[in-house]
Amino acid sequence: MNSVMKVVMRLLREVPFTSQIPGGALALLSVAALLFGATSANAACGLPGTGLKSPIGFPMSAHAENDQGDASASGASIVGLWHVVYTAGGSVFNESLDQWHSDGTEFENAWLPPDSGNICFGVWKEIAPRTVRLHHVGWTFTPGSVPPTASGTFTLDETNTVSLDGKTYTGTFTFKTFDITGAPTGVEVTGTMAATRITVD
Numbered sequence: 001m002n003s004v005m006k007v008v009m010r011l012l013r014e015v016p017f018t019s020q021i022p023g024g025a026l027a028l029l030s031v032a033a034l035l036f037g038a039t040s041a042n043a044a045c046g047l048p049g050t051g052l053k054s055p056i057g058f059p060m061s062a063h064a065e066n067d068q069g070d071a072s073a074s075g076a077s078i079v080g081l082w083h084v085v086y087t088a089g090g091s092v093f094n095e096s097l098d099q100w101h102s103d104g105t106e107f108e109n110a111w112l113p114p115d116s117g118n119i120c121f122g123v124w125k126e127i128a129p130r131t132v133r134l135h136h137v138g139w140t141f142t143p144g145s146v147p148p149t150a151s152g153t154f155t156l157d158e159t160n161t162v163s164l165d166g167k168t169y170t171g172t173f174t175f176k177t178f179d180i181t182g183a184p185t186g187v188e189v190t191g192t193m194a195a196t197r198i199t200v201d
Helices: 003-013 015-019 023-037
Strands: 080-088 091-100 105-110 119-128 131-141 150-162 168-179 184-197
Touching: 080 168, 091 184, 105 131, 119 150, 150 184
Parallel strands: none
Antiparallel strands: 080 091, 080 184, 091 105, 105 119, 119 131, 131 150, 150 168, 168 184
16 A cells, blocks of 8 residues: 555544534545555546556557657657556556647546546647647546535646657656635646657558
């Protein structure tokens, strides 16, 4: 059990603490316990998904020398469609299909059930050659609510560097959750990501 999980579980067990916080914040702490309780827990756009033991394989990933994309050292760009694997604490944290647009916006479809909020958005800017910073936002939902009820928001901040051939990128991320009022819940996860460009051929 990692240290974050231990803290979350301790907070949930302390009755005086839990009796003084709003139900939405308590729900988010419960979600955090789910996120960190399994070695393959997922989180990004909404609630945790099914939990993956290894990343999914995608066809048309950029492997061949003749793949499309910004492949020159001077023109390598993050613009395009990517298969992204997030890792935290040595385990797969989440997985997504991530679309980066030339206008500085970004769209992500996470490996989560659609009713948990698997679609989310971001804005990005280049901060150095082939390196970008992303600020990504989305909703969180109360576990088991029917219909799904938003319980707060999350942010995902990344710094990514595209490889010289434009076929992959790597980076770091910080994931945080907030209650429905916008107050931080104390849940924070840091990790790394590795992405492979998805191509037409």
